[in-house]
Amino acid sequence: MSFLELKNITKRYGPMTAVGDVSLSVEKGEFVSLLGPSGCGKTTTLQMIAGFVEPSAGTIRLDGRDITRAKANSRGLGIVFQSYALFPHMTVFDNVSFGLEMQRVPKGERKPRVEEALSLVHLAPYAKRYPRELSGGQRQRVALARALVIRPPVLLLDEPLSNLDAKLREAMQFELREIQRKVGTTTVMVTHDQAEAFSISDRVVVMEAGRITQIDQPYRIYEHPETEFISRFVGKTNLLPGKVATATGAGATVSLAGIAVPVETAGLSVGETVTLCIRPEKLHLTAPSGGLLTGRVADRFFLGSQWLYHIDGPLGTLMVVTPNDGSTPAEQGAPVGLEWSPSVVRVHRGAMAEAPDVALEVTG
Amino acid sequence: MSTTLPDAAPASPGGETPERRFPSAPLFLSGPAALLFAALVLTPLFLTALLSFNQFDYATGRTGGFTLEHYLAVVTDEYYLEIFLRTFRISALATAICVVIGVPEAYILSRMSNPWRSIFLLVILAPLLVSVVVRAFGWSMLLGPEGPVNGALIALGIGRMKLLYSEGTVVVALVHVMLPFMVIPVWTSLQKLDPAVEQAALSFGASRATAIVRVVAPQILPGILSGSLIVFGLSASAFAIPGLLGGRRLKMVATVVYDQYLSDLNWPMGAAVAVILLAANLIIMLTYHRMVEGHYRRRLG
Helix, strand or coil, rough: CCCEEEEEEEEEECCEEEEEEEEEEECCCCCEEEEECCCCCCHHHHHHHHCCCCEEEEEEECCCCCCCCHHHCCCCCCCCCCCCCCCCCCCCCHHHHHHHHCCCCHHHHHHHHHHHHHHHHCHHHHHCCCCCHHHHHHHHHHHHHHCCCCCCCEEEEEECCCCCCCHHHEEEHHHHHHHHHHHEEEEEECCCCCCHHHHHHCCEEEEECCEEECCCCHHHHCCCCCHHHHHHHHHHEEEEEEEEEEEEECEEEECCCCCCEEEECCCCCCCCCEEEEEEEHHCCCEEECCEEEEEEEEEEEEEECEEEEEEEEEEEEEEEEECCCCCCCCCCCCCEEEEECCHHHHEECCCCCCCHHHHCCCCC | CCCCCCCCCCCCCCCCCHHCCCCCCHHHHHHHHHHHHHHHHHHHHHHHHHHHCCCCCCCCEEECCCCCCCHHHHHHCCHHHHHHHHHHHHHHHHHHHHHHHHHHHHHHHCCCCCCHHHEEEEEEEHHHHHHHHHHHHHHHHHCCCHHHHHHHHHCCCCCCCCCCCCCCHHHHHHHHHHHHHHHHHHHHHHHHCHHHHHHHHHHHHCHHHHHHHHHHHHHHHHHHHHHHHHHHHHCCCCCCCHHHHHHCCCCCCCHHHHHHHHHHCCCCHHHHHHHHHHHHHHHHHHHHHHHHHHHHHHHCC
16 A cells, blocks of 8 residues: 555536546655646645645545545645745744644754754754845755654655756755655655656656646656657657558558658557657668658757757658767758657557647746 | 835946936935925924924913923923823723734735625725714714613613723724724735745644744734834824813823813913924834834844
8 A cells, every 4th residue: 555645636626627536646755746737736736735725526645544634734744835935034943943843842852853954955054044044045955954854754845946047956956856865755746847857756747637647757758658748748759640551460650741650559550540759869860861761951959968950851840859979960951861760659549639839838 | 124126227228327317316306205295294393393492471372482391391290291191001002902903804804815805905994084083973972871882781781881081982993093004014014925834834733823923923023013103103193083082181192282272372382292292202113113123124134
């Protein structure tokens, strides 16, 4: 039996369903991220685990105990809020000590525990400061120390890194994971940033319009997205509509605008409409005559460690990412060939949905 | 409370800011308000202060010359001392009651969702639309010997009570009039509060009451402070309420000033009392402000 268990959790606001039928099991010590665009219900789900929002239906069990209707202040969970929600009128020490005080931990025991928590987040010298005298990253650490000091069964992180600048966010990501490993607290994080979710989670839960669409390890979600939405939302992808031309037992060929492309998906029937997904980094540039397709470099962008090419060809514009290995990049306008291995092609059955640009949706 | 300055306007191509091009702009822009303030507030205040040092001849009613006798009289006469003490006692009591009623009221208001919030905000502000004099008469009708309150007391078998012309009545009426001035600043500072901070307190196991006392209240202290200063200042110089509900015997400083000016026609004496009230009010309010705000300045910024 898992440590934290959500069973058919639903939250309705009037006629609107914010979260529908969400079931999730989290093992002890696991780091799970809820990933999705804003408005997908991930924060509402977290708030129901925290006890700030009461589910309309379903049960939440923590360590075998039903906490669905338990008050927030009786659950004993550690929460890091998006705004950090530090107590501005208390010093860093008092902020961290607050939870222990509420648990009636004796004064003599409180001090060493607060100091331990502060040194865990490298803030021991700042104990006497007030929150407004700290930088954003330091406030974030105080919030983390404050949540961890009470030794909660579950740590809840609500977009913990979204208020930090890019460089600090990356550093804190790894630090967060390191701290979580060290204390071994079961952690549920909400985020809309896939890089954040992928780099530090054991498992990622992708949510879409109030429902869970995939629960898996980060690399599996990236390599085997179960829906077209996920393949769009998670990383960059080339989506190519086509029809199945031939099907054999273990594979098939798909006709894309007259070009036959082998795939390794079984069970497809001839004539079926499908959408192929190929990640940009799985495509390789070759000499103009050598590949499966030929095209022309329409645009190229230097990303430091990588080159991003837009290649115009018979299938429209494809994105190709190649590592910057120090060799001379393809020139703009130059003819190139494209090749890939059939095993990297993912097949979604059905036509491609006309989805809006996901990149615009996830900001905010 | 701290105020944030708006971002500076983008510099013009020459690198000149508008400030450098019009160095006198701030002076020019604040000029009209400063002039109005000087003409309507500082001038009468200055004239009152001058008048308070004039001699007064009871026989002829003439004023002139220079004397400190009015100040001496106020400071040494127990009659005045009692009135000053009563004024500050009543004002402090009214302020305290306003805090006790107004702060929870503002908190509840901030927790309401629309449309109720707007409706109740209007209910709280609506009394300000009615003249203080009208409301004072309202209270005197309500509490008078033949009023509904006494009627109820008689019906309950408690018997008729003398409610009007007592300190209690003046305090109640002052609280009624001053409450919006407490609710509004507290409500404003509650609006600035991050709702997650209270949730954070709850998540760490605090009861709702503990969360309010330990986490919410300290953060809205600046609002309570400004509310208290407004209520105390207005109560200490209130005229209509003590004048109409305090009767002839229960005098407060503002009513004494009025009597000196209009009954005794001793304008210098009235001016002296008014100046002392202003000075005492300033001292009390500044001390209070330093005590409370100084304590929280470093923490809340």
